[in-house]
Amino acid sequence: MTSESPALHEPTVSELPDLLHALASWQHDGLPVQLHPADLGWQWRFGAEQVARSMRVWSIDSTPAAIAFVDADVPEGEAAVARMAMAPDFAVDERLARALVHDLPAPQRIGLPGGISIIEARFGDAFRAELTAQGWIADEPWTPLRRALSREVEPCGLRIETVEPGKPDARVEVETAAFENSTFTVERWHTMAQGPAYANARCLVGYDENDAAVAAITVWSAGPGRPGVIEPMGVHRDHRGRGHGRAITVAGAAALREMGASSALVATPASNEAGVATYVSAGFEAGTPVPDFVRPTN
Structure with missing residues (x-):
């Protein structure tokens, strides 16, 4: 009591x-x-x-x-x-x-x-x-999506690099090219990476066969045996429509498994049908959409 x-x-x-x-x-x-x-x-x-x-x-x-x-x-x-x-x-x-x-x-x-x-x-x-x-x-x-990480994750098809301290340029480049209104900068990446939450996170950049940075993702663990989150994930606007979203999402799931996460989670608006389809193609299971609550107007 x-x-x-x-x-x-x-x-x-x-x-x-x-x-x-x-x-x-x-x-x-x-x-x-x-x-x-x-x-x-x-x-x-x-x-x-x-x-x-x-x-x-x-x-x-x-x-x-x-x-x-x-x-x-x-x-x-x-x-x-x-x-x-x-x-x-x-x-x-x-x-x-x-x-x-x-x-x-x-x-x-x-x-x-x-x-x-x-x-x-x-x-x-x-x-x-x-x-x-x-x-x-x-x-x-919003549609919740989950991928269990009890089994080894398949290869993603891209060359994946983990962003090292002091070298976030490609991560920032993809983020700003993926999201039109992005305010991400190298300075802000460093600020984020110095925070305590990032001790359980990784930024990944995916490169194609021409060594172009085509996709990026940040993954966040809550600790071994707990669900981790994939957010944000983006594909460079010049390299869309080639399956890179699926590939970098698979790479993110693999990174979370290496970090000991039990599953990978993400949620996206149910209206974002393309986003839901990308996550499903990367091995995620879509749950029942759950609405937010809005305060009634009098």
């Missing part, structure tokens, strides 16, 4: 390593895909202070019970989104569920103008039930 009500706070930078450890410990096969150390690790390219500002933590008896990862720099007029993770021990805790649903939309509680308008809540029966009871409705569905 817990003695305290859930307490909400924005963490300090000094708390982040412990929160990463807690978040990693919540990752288990068989559970829905939820917020993962990968999400914090990728955000780290903007610096530790930005990561801390993007997090809200609910603790019970001084122990983290739930974490929201929010966009703390939402443009005026746009909906703020919270990506959620919850300790498995609190999945059916109704008191925590009520606190989350009370705090997230409240500007004075969450510390964001307008509060949270969209919630990614794929785990926590009590939390999801409380959202529904309070009138939150289904928003965009």
Whole structure:
């Protein structure tokens, strides 16, 4: 029996390593895909202070019970989104569920103008039930995908190089050529790589037969025996349509297996049919699409 009500706070930078450890410990096969150390690790390219500002933590008896990862720099007029993770021990805790649903939309509680308008809540029966009871409705569905890593991963067909410290140029080149609005830079790669989450991550670059950098991926482990995440994955715009997305995804799965991960996870909007097809071609199994929750307008 817990003695305290859930307490909400924005963490300090000094708390982040412990929160990463807690978040990693919540990752288990068989559970829905939820917020993962990968999400914090990728955000780290903007610096530790930005990561801390993007997090809200609910603790019970001084122990983290739930974490929201929010966009703390939402443009005026746009909906703020919270990506959620919850300790498995609190999945059916109704008191925590009520606190989350009370705090997230409240500007004075969450510390964001307008509060949270969209919630990614794929785990926590009590939390999801409380959202529904309070009138939150289904928003965009996301397809979770998983590849088990108990067996050796097949060759991918590309020459794969792991990005070494001080040599991220090809990784950055592919990222910016794959995503039109990318703000990734060499400096930001170094900032990310110096963060504690990257100690359990790798960046991979795939090269074709002409030694051109054609695809790249970053993979994030939560520790041996736990699910890892593949994110982001991109193919250079000049080399699309040749199966490189499948190939670099297979390489990412192989890297996670080498790191001891039990499975590789990713989620993508269900409307991204080409993305889902790429992951399925790389040996991932698509699960049932799960919608986000959107706050009703009165």
